[in-house]
Amino acid sequence: MANSLMNNKLHTKITLLSLILLLYPLVTNSYNPDYNLAINCGSSKNATASDNRTWVGDNFDPITYIDQKPIYNPLNITKVPYTTARFFFSNFTYSIPINITNNSTVFLRLHFYPTSYQNFDPSNAIFSVKVNNNLTLLKNFNASLWLHHDDNGETIIKEYCIQIKPNENLLNITFIPYSIDESNRYYAFINGIEIVSMPSFLYYSDLDDLNYNIRSVDTGTTDYKIQKDKALEMVYRVNVGDIQVPPSNDTGMFRNWDNDYPLYLEKQYPYSVQNDYGDQLNYLENTIPNYTAPELVYLTARTYGLDAKDNYNVTWNFEVDSSFTYMVRLYFCEFEQEIKQVGDRVFQIFIDNTLAEEYADVIMWSGARLVPVHKDYVVTMYSQEGSSKIERVNLSIKLQLLPANINNKRYFRDVLLNGIEILKISGKNKNLAGPNPKSIALPLPHQVVSTQSIKKNKITIAILVVIPFLGLVLVIVVGKTVSWLWRRFHGEREDNSKTKNEGSLSLPPHLCRYFTITEIRAATNNFDDVFIIGVGGFGNVYKGCIDGSTPVAIKRLKSGSQQGANEFMNEIELLSQLRHVHLVSLVGYCNDDTEMILVYEFMQHGTLCEYLYGSNNHPLPWKQRLEILLGAAKGLHYLHAEVKHKIIHRDVKSTNILLDEKWVAKVSDFGLSKVGPTGISTTHVSTMVKGSLGYLDPEYYMFQRLTLKSDVYSFGVVLLEVLCARPPLVRDLDKKTASLVCWFQKCYDEGVAIEQIVDPFLRDSITGECLKCYCKLALSCLHDDGTQRPTMSQVVGDLEFALQLVVSEEGSQFGKAEKEGRYMKGPQFSQFMSDEESDLHFVRSHTYKESTLSAWPSSQEHPFSEIPNPRPRSYSCQNLKVYI
Template sequence: MKTISHALFLLLLSFSRALAPVAGNGASSGGNMPSDSILLNSGSSEDATDADGRRWASDLNNRYRLSSGNSAPAKAAFQDPSLPSQVPYMTSRVFKSASTYKFSVSGKARHYARLHFYPVAYNGLDPENAYFDVTAGGGEVTLLRNFSAYATAKALTQAYIVREFYLPRSPDGILRLTFTPSPEKKGSYAFVNGIEVVPSSTDISAGSTASLVGFSDQNVNVGSSSALQTMYRLNVGGQYLPPTNDSGLGRSWYDDSPYIFGAAFGVTYAADGNVTVRYPAGMPRYAAPLDVYTTARSMGPDPQVNMNTNLTWVFQVDANFMYVVRLHFCELQMTKINQRVFTIYVNNQTAEAAADVIGWASSPAAPVFKDYAVYVADEAGDEELWVALHPSAASKPEYYDAVLNGMEIFKLNDSAGNLAGPNPSPSDMLAAAEKQDKAASTEFGSAAGGTERTNVIGRAAGSAVAVGLVCAICFAVYRQKKRENGAISGSGGSGWLPLYGGSTGNSRSTISGQSYCGASSHLSSVAAGLCRHFSIAEIKLATKNFDESLVIGVGGFGKVYRGGVDGGTTKVAIKRSNPSSEQGVHEFQTEIEMLSKLRHRHLVSLIGYCEENGEMILVYDYMAYGTLREHLYKSNKPSLAWKQRLEICIGAARGLHYLHTGSKYPIIHRDVKTTNILLDDKWVAKVSDFGLSKTGPSNMDQTHVSTVVKGSFGYLDPEYFRRQQLTEKSDVYSFGVVLFEVLCGRPALNPSLPKEQVSLADWALLCRRKGALEDIVDPVLKGKVDPECLDKFAATAEKCLSDHSVDRPSMGDVLWNLEFALQLQETTDQGGQRPAEGCSGSATINILNKDTGRSGISESCAESDDGTDSVNGGAVFSQLINPKGR
């Protein structure tokens, strides 16, 4: 069985989302669907309509003959909340022997067949036993072999699976799909929830041939007798296009950015109002929708950068198959030939030496596509398909650049008519993530209400489950590591963090052979003097020799124990390094150096450390109520009230503001998330886990620190990732995600949701732009949040998530706005007068003193020097005024 990588996890996740149902049989589709399209709701006793208003026919309809066989209708045992609709997923047809659906179709057209699978229990059958084959025609084409929808869905961490195939013509006007329980698995059965059959107005390859890469004089026949499986379909440089935006074929086109290799993302742009895209004569309008040709990705304006890099996409595919790569082009910027000429590489072979889009299309703004075929062999055991573009220096163009508008990748059947690949299994990283998520969601603490196994500080599995949209980015860096001897380090213990340099966290040696106070210690003398050193004997006594019953968390660094020091009078949390952990001496040293010098009410306190006998152990204050995350979701603990959530956010903001401004040089946390915000026995928020922290610029002329990328997926500043330039605003971005997490009560990333909802930051911003943010607020808060407070809170979070760091507020500005939001809520709760917008002082808000990190009362309202009432140009900060007046 094959192991699926993180990239394939995301790619297939996106692919399965792409294959949404399309309307047929005269149903309203939101697009120009062919009138003879078929949507079959298998196992249903009557026709039904899905959530998009598309009508699905019952498979008891005489029009769709099911051959005699041992089959039965069934209903799903339960409905997964991520299902896009009850239809067709809540009913199924279960087969105990080979059974064939027969669809009456036009023999003159080829057809798309989309198969929908929702692997749960049907009629008491175990979904793990559903292994089956699917063939088309009279068995001439094998679509799936020994297929397990359950194993596939588990590997992809999603509820349902969709597979799309492009089938040969049916000369007799009958399209046959046969489902057969796998002969390789005893007691297996087959099932299907929904079937779409959509006629195509043109062949996948209009010319019936594709140039064979590496053989300039040879072509591959992909005519009407070939069967294909759609692997990827991308709107390069553009946004997701749903099936209703397609040219009558119900296809979905996805954003290409998850598949881009390395940091060379290029630039994206769209046709402006002066450009009108027109299909040239002979160009099939069904090749791709107009929206694909009106957006593009190019390398960018810098010729020196472009000549030293490639614009590259990487895909994982099944080995030992021929693939057709269709590239869609439409020149939206150039007007003459030889202005932009580039080379196209497929799997490191030259597919096109001098690609000139205007030369191909004979005019600007005219779509054109090119097909290339490549065979992927199982030689290295790591099957990939690479597509790369590079400026053609030999052609001496006016601009050294390359461009692409769209891409499709199809698998061709082999000589035996087979398209089936192996079932995927979870990657090692995904399996480790699942294990960590079950083991603990945080590192240490104790439970409220007497429960003693609550997790509190540290590397939590919250980041381990954050695998959605950015997994493909991690994969790309992983590929770079293998080829360029780079490294992948971990955050949150996941080991998924992409690095562009050497490894910094994998050392298994300790800092010195003796305690830090020794002469060979790598710690500064100040840190050693401020931080208490524990002997290993004291640690063993405090943990009863590391008694497993005292384990209160397991994180990336290792296990966390509840303990007592000084005769048991002082409760502590003891974090012990795991020798096999990917976090090592660097994080250990950084944590001690940082926390030994930083003391603040809203920063977790490090009591001491132990470094004897090869051990690396940290001792912290005991935090009674664990992490913020476990009081928001994935826990049986009572939900926090809105005012309490606001106060916790304000406390965390004060801690981060102190980091950024409270010492000679700013300190950038680099891993702000809800599992690193801890709550003591008085519900005071404390920022924790400084293993990834970095000191900011020491020169006033510098605005950033250039460093390898570290952080947790779902919280990672995209600008920091792209440019590898770290600033305090990177923490601000992460904190913006935390604010929406607090408001919505859901994880920063949830791969089980529909693609547009996977990233909380993207989904919340989209809902806010649509005026629908209240729809995704945590249900326990509905009706309890003052509307003005909600608007102020959400606007602050939105500003934090600005794409460019210069547009984000400082942490001090965020703090002041959160305090203003709290005042709005308290005023409503008390039935008092509203604080004046533009004058936070009149509302007697607690304002942080930047020098001391303490709060006081502002009794008057000062005005800004320029008379304005906004900061960073946003209305969200209209009540903030020049801090010099405070």
């Protein structure tokens, strides 16, 4: 098979030589790889990464094989190797010489940055990857489908453990674009390739070590072995304790250790345990080498939680492919001073809801405090329906307190875990490839009929269809005539010049006004860039003029997006039936000439976001902010309670609260909206996670259970945005302050002075009583338990009360001394957030990457001319949607 592949015209091979420059020593690490190659694909030059690691260009003819730079780079990614990429329309192999004397096991990492490149549609990047022509790593892989959220600079890394046989001197990595015929142009691409040698028995079984074993969760035996005929895929590598360990801080093998919350940890209780005693790990009493995991993994951990009073399992959830066997490695190290001997801390471990360890005692395993240890397990995952089709299923890891009836008075009723690794094990068919996390429809080869076959059957087909065709033509003519008369009778305008393409959408004509593409082009001067007032992942927004004088906002969706098409149809069906003073009205739509366009009423002052941060607009006074929030809350209350079928907006955020010429707030963008739960016994809608990062309800994110209270949580984030004048997520800040919700909670818990929380513009205009009311409302909206959050009706009531406080304060006459006594001039959080009856709780949010796209610019100067210029604001308004 290898010879036939080499002789294929569409197959090309390159050999990378002169690798000596890349094999530099890593003196600060506990493992020095014998082989360390990093390839900067699509570049003819070497590049140095931020960690001083050299990435070599792949150096071959760029005319034959295309090298590209991202044309849409929302975060201005400058990190090697994501600044360039290599593209292939036919099979292509990297043949890399591997000269390792003492080691035959390597890490292979494939780096992908799925974004827009010149003349390349990301949806057509569908390909497979094989190693040495016999091991399948990826099949019909599309990197865009692996993104947690769209167009935000997220990169995808696929990591494998590959065995190099003694008689093999080359590692062949073959990229195979999906192919049907010349009319279907799919392609493959790659940004970077890493090959790093690894210790022989880091994950593989040492058959000579009689003390090492892997416990099978399925059978309960300990005789399972991972031998060198297997390949492994690293699916998850997590540092338990909410601290990420980047590749540069690994033990020399450039592994990345993700933080565990909130992506994987089901519920967080304060606090993650961390070693503060300055002790050093003790490897002398243990057989585990010091390169097995970084020290930071062993010195951070999760326990049961200091303030946890209810009985629960500490649980991590990981989505994996069914029909594969997985190695689960759990890392442990007792570093708390109170835990000194066997029996001090004992707990149980469940993997995939099966008891894996009935009596887990880390001191018993390791022999002493501060001695690292790990335990390995294997579990086979099956599809939920029992079918042979590979599906995505949940693999859970649960730590449970030892049952109280076990007779041991000495032990602490607590649990401990420091790190998790989950690796997929290849089967007999030499395959590691699973499905994409989101479905993708591909034409099958047998569906393609050759031109020659069509010619041979022309006469037969004509004979078979000519008679019924005549009758069909008659029916169509009559039907078209009746349809034309009907439309003419109802005054629907026809444009004889249009070439309408209905595509896959069938839009009911009675929902709202239909615009032809000719009318839309006339309204925007053929989509002239000067009329662009907004840009987002969906496409451009133009200011247009219809019927001679009516201003409108015209949202032109990007072509070819099935997700966009679904949102397009959803928004038409919803908004055409909803009318409320605090909802943006849909004027009409266009589904013509492959275009999907929505036409809205024009909102003169743009988004709420751009009056908080990210623009040069004057900041809004406190009273006006409350009025805007009250209007938006009324709009959401209408969706939740005043329509026939409850509607969950699912994308509440400050950029979706628009302001008209009178500064009236209106909720917009219903592309992700969903009809809420129906029936008395139904509490939620089970659906995949969609929304905007930083605003997602943690319960919805973790369990895919969407409720009306999910909107309430998102609105709570908006409340903090309005108060603090900063985005929910700021990647450039340190971890403690990057998340607005976490930062606010930390300040609340620690009693930080109010000057560090509230927008400085508001400090002299918001009173203590109003601030107390407002913060209590925000905290209640952000409760980690959705059932404890208020309804939007209650939110409306609380905002009306806060606004009434402002009105009363403005109407009262009091002296300067009284004013200085009442206004918040630097109090602590504890002084106004300590009501005993309050059961308010913050849920910690996760820090995601943030877009730098700008939102709608304002076209008119702010009317509050007496307001001084605010401090410079450098944040971005735009938040990207997430599809998981």
